[in-house]
Amino acid sequence: MTIERRRITPLPDRLISQIAAGEVIERPASVLKEILENAIDANARAIEIRLEGGGIRRIMVSDDGHGIEADELALAITRHATSKIRSLNELESAATMGFRGEALASIASVAKLRLVSRTENSPHAWQLDASQNPTEPQAASGSHGTTIDIRQLFGEVPARRKFLRTENTEYAHCLKALERIALAHPHIAFRLFHNQTPQRHWPLSDTAGRCEAILGREFIDQSLAVDVHHDQIALQGLIARPAFARARNDKQFLYVNGRFVHDRSIAHAIRQAYADVLHGDRQPAYVLFLTVNPSTLDVNVHPAKHEVRFRDGGAVYAFVLNALQKTLAHAAGEVAGHENLPQPTTTPPLPQPASTTNTSLPPTAAAGRQQQHFQFQRHEQGSRNWRALYEPPAAPANRALHDAATAAAPTFSDSQASPAPSSLAANQLESADELPLGLAIGQAHGVYIIAQNRHGLVIVDMHAAHERIVYERLKAAINAEQLPQQELLVPVVFAATEADVALVEEHQTTLAALGLQLQPVGPASLAVRAVPTLLADGDIEALARDVLADLAAAGQSNRLEQQRNELLATMACHSSVRANRRLSLDEMNALLRDMEQTERADQCNHGRPTWVQWTHKQLDKLFWRGE
């Protein structure tokens, strides 16, 4: 088949518009986004959205903003006409959402568009119908502000229309676009109708209130306030505790200078901050507002402005990572898992302007936070095996706490069952007051440690807690480059696939850095010759297999740091106290003290809480005391 050669001819203007519009206007949701941004730029305080047929049939948006003068209506729908910037210089510091002057023109080229607007000084509204030729404004009725009525999107552009999905899908995209904008503008009220039915009503609020309206009460209850400033950059908002992690990434909202963006680098920094406390395939939930000096930012990268470019991306990455790591670490020791309690007594920390992180934590949190100073002070030395973790700290920074703990704890031998003593002596209780996690009373079901502190009862999942402690120790030891290794007298040899053998050969350095000496001993078998001392008592073959599985999964990832921590978490799993092991009170108290001194001890490596607090008030409630 031959293709006939045709003469080069300029495209008709209208066709150029239609092609260009495709970049920005893909579907009803992209129209809605542009129209909402215009209303925000016009200082609207209330916006009403009426969609029909998923927005394909009709999108009508009314705002109470400053409106458009009658003689500017035609310009509003003219390409590259804008009231927002005058020069390239202004582009740099543009504070408005729009600036290209293209959106209305693009929409008008692919749909029927009608504008009705009235400014403050005008005795009545004016309307302009872009589909009528010639386009002269006509007097109309209407209150202050602007209404944009868009019908039959891509009605005359079948090539584009066929990319639209069902009405339900398009509606869902519109809702998402609206949520993204509404989260960043809590001081604007929104109402949404679909096919004449009311769908959403978000009254004026603040960030926390709007987050609650859109993301739900549970998100608020389970989130931590972020408010970190530094010179020219600030990060504010809410991040969910790891325990609130979800299988889907549908609650991730990142804004840069008020604009919702997809930024892979920042998204990575956020994930990285959670890497220690989140199980691999779980997704963190967050609403984060990053503010940078506009002159260090290029928002003109993508026609829909969904992407931005930072002048110093590396510094932004480091700032976000650091701010969130701090916020998550500060939460250690805070009352965790309170959603399971009959009567939650904690008030969630809400964003407060210009303060430091987490100013409104409950009292236990303050105590827990003091413990942060002691993190990583003790490193594993020599060839102590994992049981040594239960010994009281050799030289704890916090002497008084240590004395109280050891003095108060009666000694039981390891093998002996540890029935709960019926009560603690009064002086012991006093010292328990000083201990954030209190003193152990006993062990329940071979899984939980019950302890008593000033606020009431503490219940600890000992397996999860121990796993977290071992993980933090492995990490600290590796960071300090003093991870004690234990050579195995008899190497552990096991059958492996060729792929496993290849992995081992490829990742020798990574494995060595983790204290694992793993070598091929034939085409289909591997030998473990040394492991970190902390893990020497566990099931070594299982440990090696899990590490290999992780390496295979993370194979393409090149961020060694992240990979390393994931591997350490896998390894820590194998070291941990198995359920049903009976602990003496000494051992339990040693574990509690270790938890207090371990960063992020309130989350296990899979994001589950490691302990919960039952307050006096909650206990009294259960027994109707004082009512």
Ligand code: ADP
């Ligand atoms: P841009 O937002 O990039 O300037 P648009 O095509 O979206 O381009 O809008 C063109 C112009 O129309 C805007 O600069 C603004 O002056 C005016 N305009 C559009 N929508 C509104 C509105 N809801 N209220 C007031 N003015 C508006």
Ligand code: MG
């Ligand atoms: Mg615009």
